[in-house]
Amino acid sequence: MADPMRIRAVLVGEKVEAKVLIRHDMETGKRKDSTGALVPPHFIQTLTAKYEDRVVLDTVMGIAVSKDPFISFKFKDGVKGGKLTVTWVDNTGDTRTDTAVIT
Amino acid sequence: MKCISKYIFALLVLHISTYTLAQSSSTDEIAKYRELLADGNPAEFWEVRGEELWKKKITPNNVSLEQCDLGKGSGVVKGAYVELPRYFSDVDKVMDLEQRLIQCRTMIQGLTYEQATAVPHGSAGKPSDIEALVAYITAESKGMKMAVSIKHPKEKDAYELGKKFFYYRAGSHDFACATCHSKDDQRIRLQQLSNLVNKTDAQKTYTTWPAYRVSQGEVRTMQHRIIDCTRQQRFPEPRYASDIVTSLIMFMAKNAEGGVYSAPALKR
Numbered sequence: 001m002a003d004p005m006r007i008r009a010v011l012v013g014e015k016v017e018a019k020v021l022i023r024h025d026m027e028t029g030k031r032k033d034s035t036g037a038l039v040p041p042h043f044i045q046t047l048t049a050k051y052e053d054r055v056v057l058d059t060v061m062g063i064a065v066s067k068d069p070f071i072s073f074k075f076k077d078g079v080k081g082g083k084l085t086v087t088w089v090d091n092t093g094d095t096r097t098d099t100a101v102i103t
Numbered sequence: 104m105k106c107i108s109k110y111i112f113a114l115l116v117l118h119i120s121t122y123t124l125a126q127s128s129s130t131d132e133i134a135k136y137r138e139l140l141a142d143g144n145p146a147e148f149w150e151v152r153g154e155e156l157w158k159k160k161i162t163p164n165n166v167s168l169e170q171c172d173l174g175k176g177s178g179v180v181k182g183a184y185v186e187l188p189r190y191f192s193d194v195d196k197v198m199d200l201e202q203r204l205i206q207c208r209t210m211i212q213g214l215t216y217e218q219a220t221a222v223p224h225g226s227a228g229k230p231s232d233i234e235a236l237v238a239y240i241t242a243e244s245k246g247m248k249m250a251v252s253i254k255h256p257k258e259k260d261a262y263e264l265g266k267k268f269f270y271y272r273a274g275s276h277d278f279a280c281a282t283c284h285s286k287d288d289q290r291i292r293l294q295q296l297s298n299l300v301n302k303t304d305a306q307k308t309y310t311t312w313p314a315y316r317v318s319q320g321e322v323r324t325m326q327h328r329i330i331d332c333t334r335q336q337r338f339p340e341p342r343y344a345s346d347i348v349t350s351l352i353m354f355m356a357k358n359a360e361g362g363v364y365s366a367p368a369l370k371r
Binding site: 003006008019021023025027039066067068070072 | 139140142143144145147148151152227228317320
């Protein structure tokens with residue numbers, strides 16, 4: 001079971017500024033461990049952010065994204081108290097969904 | 104001839120000025136990068152896990168660390184770190200946070216010394232309980248002022264030993280900590296080196312450790328930082344949680360007195 005994300009969503013002017021911090025090893029599959037064996041790939045492939053039912057961010061991610069990714073984005077037409085839901089799925093099928101209320 | 108030397112001199116001046124310009128702009132860029140990531144410090148994950156570990160009852164004694172006295176009474180975490188290292192009368196010794204944690208985990212929780220010091224430095228897929236606990240405990244001192252005491256004779260001794268170690272030149276390169284860390288505006292490549300005997304600089308440095316290191320993807324503790332420094336100095340590496348490291352931490356913590364604590368931070 002993956003660790004929960006840290007999501008912050010703040011309304012600034014007309015836009016909501018969202019910041020998402022994810023705990024994930026993002027192994028490329030190309031790194032070797034101390035015994036010289038390849039560490040199997042383990043990385044997030046898709047990440048989707050929804051404001052209520054509307055998709056505001058749809059991402060395809062690969063092995064070039066760092067460990068413990070931090071993603072920041074802005075979107076319009078959000079209101080205070082509205083809900084932002086973020087979901088990621090990795091290459092092993094593991095997934096995690098968390099929700100934050102816009103402040 | 105005179106004309107040529109003038110020309111060379113002018114070139115030299117030009118070279119030096121672009122050089123310092125490049126240096127200061129890269130420092131600014133690093134500052135900007137830190138600012139961008141300020142809300143996204145992955146150390147938070149370590150803090151959360153550390154809090155769980157602090158409150159979790161574990162075998163064999165089936166007690167949590169909430170009975171551990173970090174110097175401000177049993178289970179008091181808030182503000183404990185800005186007063187560490189300190190003298191603990193129960194063991195008649197000066198300890199830093201990591202030594203005290205080992206003490207609590209062995210004496211209170213009943214772990215063996217080997218269990219309590221297993222994985223002091225985590226890696227991918229092999230997380231360190233110590234780094235998580237340290238992240239949680241230090242975060243509970245955020246915004247407080249460094250206030251380490253050297254009143255007790257043993258605390259004073261630790262401070263003096265740390266100071267001696269700081270200026271002690273040895274190793275294949277005849278290095279001391281002070282070789283790099285006792286002058287203003289020193290650097291290695293583009294990495295600025297802090298002057299640890301200058302109060303402002305010492306405060307800025309000390310209050311931002313431990314830190315999540317982007318290059319390593321882990322939270323690293325003060326013990327780790329010092330052990331890594333000795334490695335870079337070509338000293339024999341001290342054992343994890345040894346007294347000499349605590350003494351050096353004592354010296355640095357005292358030099359940083361009054362600085363506002365703001366770790367776990369984010370570093371290169």
